[in-house]
Every structure is written in C-alpha cells, then in structure tokens.
Amino acid sequence: MTDAKQIGLDREARRSVPEWIADAIDYDIAAQTLVIGERLVEKQIAERLGASRGSVREALRLLASRGSVELTPQRGAVVTGYSLDRMADVFAVGGMLMALAARYVARHRNAGSLQRIGERVARVEAMTARGFSPPLDFATALGGVTAAVVVESGNPVIRAEVSAVFNRSVWRAMWEHPCDHLTIERQREEAAFARRLLEAIGDGDADRAEFELRQFQQRLADRVTTELARQRGERPPASAPLGLDSPQIGDQEFDDRLARIEAKLDALCEPSASAMRPPSLAKVR
Structure with missing residues (x-):
C-alpha cells in the first residue's frame, strides 16, 4: 500500500492535542490492537500520554464522529472498529x-x-x-x-x-x-x-x-x-x-x-x- 510519507507531505498541518490523541487511538483500532467492544478508559489514556482528561474526552468525541468509537452513558467509550x-x-x-x-x-x-x-x-x-x-x-x-x-x-x-x-x-x-x-x-x-x-x-x-x-x-x-x-x-x-x-x-x-x-x-x-x-x-x- 502507498506510504503516506511518500506522497510529499503536502499538508503539514499542526494537530491539536485532542486530534493527536484521537489519531493514536484510531491507529490501534484500525490495526485491531484495540479490539471491538473494548472500553477506552479516559483516566488511563490521560495518564499514559501525559494529557489532560479534557483533551482525552474531546479525542473520544472525535473518534465517535469518525465512527470507530461509540459513547454510551453506561459504559463510556467503547471501540466499534472500522467495518x-x-x-x-x-x-x-x-x-x-x-x-x-x-x-x-x-x-x-x-x-x-x-x-x-x-x-x-x-x-x-x-x-x-x-x-x-x-x-x-x-x-x-x-x-x-x-x-x-x-x-x-x-x-x-x-x-x-x-x-x-x-x-x-x-x-x-x-x-x-x-x-x-x-x-x-x-x-x-x-x-x-x-x-x-x-x-x-x-x-x-x-x-x-x-x-x-x-x-x-x-x-x-x-x-x-x-x-x-x-x-x-x-x-x-x-x-x-x-x-x-x-x-x-x-x-x-x-x-x-x-x-x-x-x-x-x-x-x-x-x-x-x-x-x-x-x-x-x-x-x-
């Protein structure tokens, strides 16, 4: 498959912290390292990445908008994966x-x-x-x-x-x-x-x-x-x-x-x- 780094890096856009966190999680979802049905615990992610829980919360919202995570009142963020x-x-x-x-x-x-x-x-x-x-x-x-x-x-x-x-x-x-x-x-x-x-x-x-x-x-x-x-x-x-x-x-x-x-x-x-x-x-x- 084509390596994104070979395309020429036309868009060196700076990401916000939530976007950076969302991409980190999204990668592991697509690679099936984080499996469907797995809970994403806000506190654990924040501690591992040295980020605020607010940034992690916004990252999870971004993932929900992409369709790879579902946010529910009972379980929080749950991996739904990429179809x-x-x-x-x-x-x-x-x-x-x-x-x-x-x-x-x-x-x-x-x-x-x-x-x-x-x-x-x-x-x-x-x-x-x-x-x-x-x-x-x-x-x-x-x-x-x-x-x-x-x-x-x-x-x-x-x-x-x-x-x-x-x-x-x-x-x-x-x-x-x-x-x-x-x-x-x-x-x-x-x-x-x-x-x-x-x-x-x-x-x-x-x-x-x-x-x-x-x-x-x-x-x-x-x-x-x-x-x-x-x-x-x-x-x-x-x-x-x-x-x-x-x-x-x-x-x-x-x-x-x-x-x-x-x-x-x-x-x-x-x-x-x-x-x-x-x-x-x-x-x-």
Whole structure:
C-alpha cells in the first residue's frame, strides 16, 4: 500500500492535542490492537500520554464522529472498529484520485517526470529480479511509484486530497500490516503493472494510464479486504467500484469528477493530520 510519507507531505498541518490523541487511538483500532467492544478508559489514556482528561474526552468525541468509537452513558467509550465496507471505501476514493493523477501525468508528460517515475519502477523491478521481498518492503517500493505519479501530476488539488486519504490512521494501519504482496507471484504481477503504467504515461495514453492505476487499486482493495475478512471471520465486502472493463474511459471534465470525489471524501474523512505515526496505545486498558 502507498506510504503516506511518500506522497510529499503536502499538508503539514499542526494537530491539536485532542486530534493527536484521537489519531493514536484510531491507529490501534484500525490495526485491531484495540479490539471491538473494548472500553477506552479516559483516566488511563490521560495518564499514559501525559494529557489532560479534557483533551482525552474531546479525542473520544472525535473518534465517535469518525465512527470507530461509540459513547454510551453506561459504559463510556467503547471501540466499534472500522467495518470492511468503510475500508473498501477508503481504497475506492484513493484509487479514483490516483487514477486522475495518472491521467494528468500522461497528458502533460515531460522527460523529468518520466525519469523520476521510471526510477521508482526500476527499483520495483530490481526487487522482483532478486526474488521475494518482505511484503512491507515491497509495498513501500511500489508505493513510491504511485506517490511519484501523484506528485508529478502537478495538480495541487489531487495532491492535497491524496494526502488527506493516505495520512489517515486507518490507511497507515493497513499499510503497516500488509495483507497483500505475500508471494513472489503477486510481487511480479505488480512489477508488471508498474511497467505498463510507465509505458502508458510515456505514450501519452491518458485512458490507459488511468485504467492501469484503477485496476491496480482494485486488486489491492480486493486482496486486502478479503484477507481482513478471513482474519475477522466475516464476509468480504462488495468490491470497491474501481474496476473498468475497458481503458476507453473518455475525456471527461476533470473539475466535475474531482467535485464528486471531494463529496465522497467529506463523508469519509476528517481533516488530514500529519503523516507522523502516533504512539501505540495498545497497552492502555
């Protein structure tokens, strides 16, 4: 998965203390270190983090608004977790944004962009040529390719919105606990994707570039949510709406498409935090 730290850190927004605490808890919820049904005790969290109980209380309210915690009069804050459907939504939004970025790069390609993206692709291909790589290492290198596409798109709206999605705790937790790229065959498959993407951009084929990135994100979403469903003993969610039967997408108006994506983002995401991973609260019980 794409490492948020590779996107370019477009938004180094300063977080408030409650936001920082909320992100720390949210990370462990997404990573399933804090389990569904577990109580979050305000006093214990405050003592561990050296924060005021008021800040912790506000953090728990933020988590309730995100849907990962429920506040009840009887039990206080209880972990409700992230549904697989919501995780699939995160993939869908991120994939739509990255696919648009690929389209921009292909339409406005230049030698410098091709070189920088090509260097990332070569790194991925070199890894597969050497044999199997640890999934996290491979995901980091592959994420470098998609991050380079986003940066080289030159579109500040896309860069900001991709940062908003991939800086979120739920995405960082999924990325740091790989559920994909677990075999050399999968790693070779995605190295081949990276080469196809580079070729499409080099040919100036915006339709093909967008198609390749959407299909990549579709595969990633399907495999990750299927593995998480297996771990949880749940049914996998419906496939994220990213797959396309044909690369003939058509030259639609970018502004309209971005507006639809931003509306989806508003329903899914809180304002972006920084890319710094907060400390684990796994021992807070």
